Amino acid sequence: MTLAMEHTISSPKYSVQTTDDPLTMISPIFFLVLAVVDFALSVVTTTANGALLWTISRDTRRLLQTPPSLLIANLCVSDLTVGLIAGTLVGVKDVYRYQGLDVPEFLDLIIRLVLGLSLFVSSGSIIALSCDRYIAVMHPFKYRTNMTKERIRICIASIWGIAATVCFLPLTNVPEEIFKIVYAHTHASFPAILLTIMYCKVFLALGKRKRELKEAGITATMKSKQALDRERNMVVTILIVLALFYVTVVPEFVALHLMYFCQSCKRSIIFRKLEIVFSRFLFLNSALNPFVCAWRLPKYRHVFLRDRSNKFLPTKV
Numbered sequence: 037m038t039l040a041m042e043h044t045i046s047s048p049k050y051s052v053q054t055t056d057d058p059l060t061m062i063s064p065i066f067f068l069v070l071a072v073v074d075f076a077l078s079v080v081t082t083t084a085n086g087a088l089l090w091t092i093s094r095d096t097r098r099l100l101q102t103p104p105s106l107l108i109a110n111l112c113v114s115d116l117t118v119g120l121i122a123g124t125l126v127g128v129k130d131v132y133r134y135q136g137l138d139v140p141e142f143l144d145l146i147i148r149l150v151l152g153l154s155l156f157v158s159s160g161s162i163i164a165l166s167c168d169r170y171i172a173v174m175h176p177f178k179y180r181t182n183m184t185k186e187r188i189r190i191c192i193a194s195i196w197g198i199a200a201t202v203c204f205l206p207l208t209n210v211p212e213e214i215f216k217i218v219y220a221h222t223h224a225s226f227p228a229i230l231l232t233i234m235y236c237k238v239f240l241a242l243g244k245r246k247r248e249l250k251e252a253g254i255t256a257t258m259k260s261k262q263a264l265d266r267e268r269n270m271v272v273t274i275l276i277v278l279a280l281f282y283v284t285v286v287p288e289f290v291a292l293h294l295m296y297f298c299q300s301c302k303r304s305i306i307f308r309k310l311e312i313v314f315s316r317f318l319f320l321n322s323a324l325n326p327f328v329c330a331w332r333l334p335k336y337r338h339v340f341l342r343d344r345s346n347k348f349l350p351t352k353v
Contacts, residue, residue, distance in 0.1 A: 070316070103168055107165045119319070
């Protein structure tokens with residue numbers, strides 16, 4: 037749930053802007069450009085994540101039916117929700133602002149709930165992926181026993197359940213300012229510290245195993261070395277996805293705290309413009325994730341290209 041979605045004061049039917057709100061002094065062209073960017077990102081995000089989900093679901097050889105792939109699919113679903121619903125509605129909201137119209141309160145509410153839910157699920161999926169890779173590297177012999185598809189499905193259901201519970205708390209009597217600060221730290225700062233420690237251990241373990249294989253005379257063509265390379269590639273991929281998540285979240289995270297603890301920032305037009313732009317980074321993250329998977333994980337790309345080629349091959353009769 038980002039502060040960028042809330043630049044207005046509520047009324048029974050509409051979010052009415054006050055005359056001293058810096059947003060009322062921002063040029064309509066600014067919101068027009070934002071609307072174009074919003075709709076463009078929405079199309080890219082929806083198409084890319086839809087294609088990756090289609091690839092996973094159409095995998096007849098079950099090469100992608102693994103615990104990490106299920107979590108990646110869950111990440112795609114949350115990113116698809118961002119592009120298809122939140123991104124589109126934010127674009128509509130910017131069109132309202134460009135035309136100088138009051139933004140309907142229900143539109144703000146839907147955006148906050150959908151975006152908050154999707155961000156929480158994305159964060160939870162990335163954390164689960166990181167834990168999956170941690171167990172695979174640190175406890176390889178226990179991995180198949182501990183990380184079953186049934187347990188991953190339960191984990192995914194739990195992520196959505198917790199996300200729904202947390203994101204609907206603002207509809208209760210919990211003060212909104214307190215909720216936003218707590219939400220920001222639980223899905224950004226605390227996981228960042230935990231995952232940093234976790235990945236340090238993972239890369240140290242990978243480096244140690246690589247040295248052991250080298251000392252044992254294992255060459256790059258042997259299965260054990262190839263398996264280690266695949267493991268390292270998957271770890272690096274999840275780390276890139278994690279880094280993208282935090283790079284796109286940090287600017288909005290900082291802006292959120294400045295908005296509540298810096299009174300002069302609230303009255304600054306430049307700050308409000310920057311804060312709105314920072315919020316769009318969240319949509320950029322959802323658009324980039326499927327491209328990272330296609331770039332770093334060849335099996336996703338190969339399955340997609342294979343199914344696409346089979347679709348256009350003449351059918352034998």
